[in-house]
Amino acid sequence: MKHVTNRIQAYISGELDSDRMAAFEEHLNECPSCRKEADRAREIWEMLEAAETPSPATGSVWSAVQARTFGRGTSEREWFFGAGNMTRAGLATAAVAAGLMLGVLLPAGSGYRQEADSGLTDSSWLVESSWLSESSWLGGDGSTGLDDILLGADLLDEGNGS
Amino acid sequence: MPRTMDDDALMIRTAEGEEAAFRLLVQRWERDVLSFLIHMLGSVEEAEDLVQDTFVQVFRKAGSYQAVGMFKSWLFRIAGNLARSRLRRRKVLRWVRFDPVVHDTGGAGPGPHEDLEHSQREDAVRAALSRLPGRQREALALHRFQGMRYKEVAEAMNTTVPGVESLIQRAMAALREDLGGKGDQL
Numbered sequence: 001m002k003h004v005t006n007r008i009q010a011y012i013s014g015e016l017d018s019d020r021m022a023a024f025e026e027h028l029n030e031c032p033s034c035r036k037e038a039d040r041a042r043e044i045w046e047m048l049e050a051a052e053t054p055s056p057a058t059g060s061v062w063s064a065v066q067a068r069t070f071g072r073g074t075s076e077r078e079w080f081f082g083a084g085n086m087t088r089a090g091l092a093t094a095a096v097a098a099g100l101m102l103g104v105l106l107p108a109g110s111g112y113r114q115e116a117d118s119g120l121t122d123s124s125w126l127v128e129s130s131w132l133s134e135s136s137w138l139g140g141d142g143s144t145g146l147d148d149i150l151l152g153a154d155l156l157d158e159g160n161g162s
Numbered sequence: 163m164p165r166t167m168d169d170d171a172l173m174i175r176t177a178e179g180e181e182a183a184f185r186l187l188v189q190r191w192e193r194d195v196l197s198f199l200i201h202m203l204g205s206v207e208e209a210e211d212l213v214q215d216t217f218v219q220v221f222r223k224a225g226s227y228q229a230v231g232m233f234k235s236w237l238f239r240i241a242g243n244l245a246r247s248r249l250r251r252r253k254v255l256r257w258v259r260f261d262p263v264v265h266d267t268g269g270a271g272p273g274p275h276e277d278l279e280h281s282q283r284e285d286a287v288r289a290a291l292s293r294l295p296g297r298q299r300e301a302l303a304l305h306r307f308q309g310m311r312y313k314e315v316a317e318a319m320n321t322t323v324p325g326v327e328s329l330i331q332r333a334m335a336a337l338r339e340d341l342g343g344k345g346d347q348l
Contacts, residue, residue: 006331009327009330009331009334010312010327013305013312013330015311015312015327040338041334041338044334044337044338044341045306045334047283047287047341048287048291048302048306048307048337050280050283050284050287050288051201051284051287051288051291051307052197052307060192060210061188061192061196061210061213061214061217062185062188062189062192064214065188065214065217065218065221066181066185068214068218069184069217069218069221069222070181070184
């Protein structure tokens with residue numbers, strides 16, 4: 001007699017078509033070994049009911065989802081970063097603005113001393129004593145850090161589940 | 163909008179930016195997604211976070227959704243991907259911090275007046291589920307707790323029907339071994 005233990009789960013799951021189901025049950029009637037296996041599998045299957053989770057309250061996530069999609073509702077981050085799809089754009093705009101500001105300040109502190117000394121602009125105080133010229137956060141290569149800021153924006157956006 | 167509008171129709175309207183359609187979808191499915199994510203992560207708090215992320219993804223991908231009547235599988239594929247990603251991250255964090263396995267049923271468990279025997283059974287089954295490999299747990303959660311057919315589970319997990327059957331069979335064998343004679347004791 002050929003045992004059918006490899007299809008027991010499909011049988012319990014109701015995944016057998018009617019012909020196979022009938023043949024399976026016929027076999028179970030004749031085979032105590034398979035019947036015992038099927039009973040035990042069904043017992044475990046029913047025990048899983050104990051792991052059912054209770055239903056949460058309706059509408060519990062809508063306002064948060066709404067804030068991150070349609071830009072309305074409440075969000076802890078909304079007041080600063082802007083809501084939903086605006087998050088990335090808002091951060092990118094802020095990063096570009098920061099970059100432009102640094103772009104104005106940087107020439108004095110990163111290889112443009114000649115121009116500073118030329119008298120066109122008296123920005124030597126920036127070079128001599130500037131915290132800018134020593135600031136490691138600008139990067140050893142004098143980069144503005146804009147890429148890092150934009151990367152940070154991407155990471156934040158990833159964190160938002162995009 | 164008709165109350166019985168199907169998911170595909172709601173997705174089409176969502177893709178067109180109709181907020182009411184999207185809201186209906188969220189409210190229709192949030193419980194099932196939360197339940198699935200609790201089974202996947204074992205933490206109510208983390209699951210609630212990922213429910214939000216799941217629906218934000220649904221909204222962002224609405225334009226690319228193919229309305230062929232498989233919304234549930236598509237939805238749970240997104241939720242499953244996020245859950246697996248979270249589990250991977252948790253694994254790395256645990257390796258870095260030597261954290262114990264997170265298994266917080268936080269509020270999902272029985273109250274103090276509930277039957278002790280039921281509570282023990284519930285704990286034992288949940289703990290056994292949490293020890294299953296991720297894909298086995300995912301297949302079992304979708305089939306057993308979300309009532310999805312093997313075909314739908316296969317769609318959600320991007321695999322085949324025999325693949326799903328194999329995952330569920332192995333999950334059940336592992337549970338049987340793990341719970342052992344506890345079924346008789348509990």
